Amino acid sequence: MQDIGENEMVTETFKFDIQTVPDEIVNITPNVERCVQKSNIKDGTVTIFMPGSTGGISFLEFEPGLVKIDVPTMLQQLFPAGPDYQHHQTWGDHNGHSHLRSFFVPPSQTVPIINGELILGTWQQIVFCEFDEKARKRTIYCQLVG
Numbered sequence: 001m002q003d004i005g006e007n008e009m010v011t012e013t014f015k016f017d018i019q020t021v022p023d024e025i026v027n028i029t030p031n032v033e034r035c036v037q038k039s040n041i042k043d044g045t046v047t048i049f050m051p052g053s054t055g056g057i058s059f060l061e062f063e064p065g066l067v068k069i070d071v072p073t074m075l076q077q078l079f080p081a082g083p084d085y086q087h088h089q090t091w092g093d094h095n096g097h098s099h100l101r102s103f104f105v106p107p108s109q110t111v112p113i114i115n116g117e118l119i120l121g122t123w124q125q126i127v128f129c130e131f132d133e134k135a136r137k138r139t140i141y142c143q144l145v146g
Contacts (some may be wrong), residue, residue, distance in 0.1 A: 030093030044146020
């Protein structure tokens, strides 16, 4: 029989800031790894979350062809910058494509942690995708549960 306290879940939250430029993809894996290392959680999950509606968190092999050409080209084909989206009429800005891209690439992802290590594939990195048309300071939260 176990005492009730032995299996209590622990939650820890960390945050870090990054500075972005428009359409940039940033490898945030080292930042997330530092959060995991600072925590007392050895087995569980980490949720990586960016509060905002013009950026996203995803996974990618962080190599120049994908980051600089392939992904931006795909996003431009799917959600082109330039059309007069209804969003522009509502707010008087011109980042409707940014909001659509963020709908497609969500603002959070969850990764397992085993023995204090992120469980990622060999070439898999956690990336932040800046979809906005302006440079931004982004705060990213890492909430660990285990």
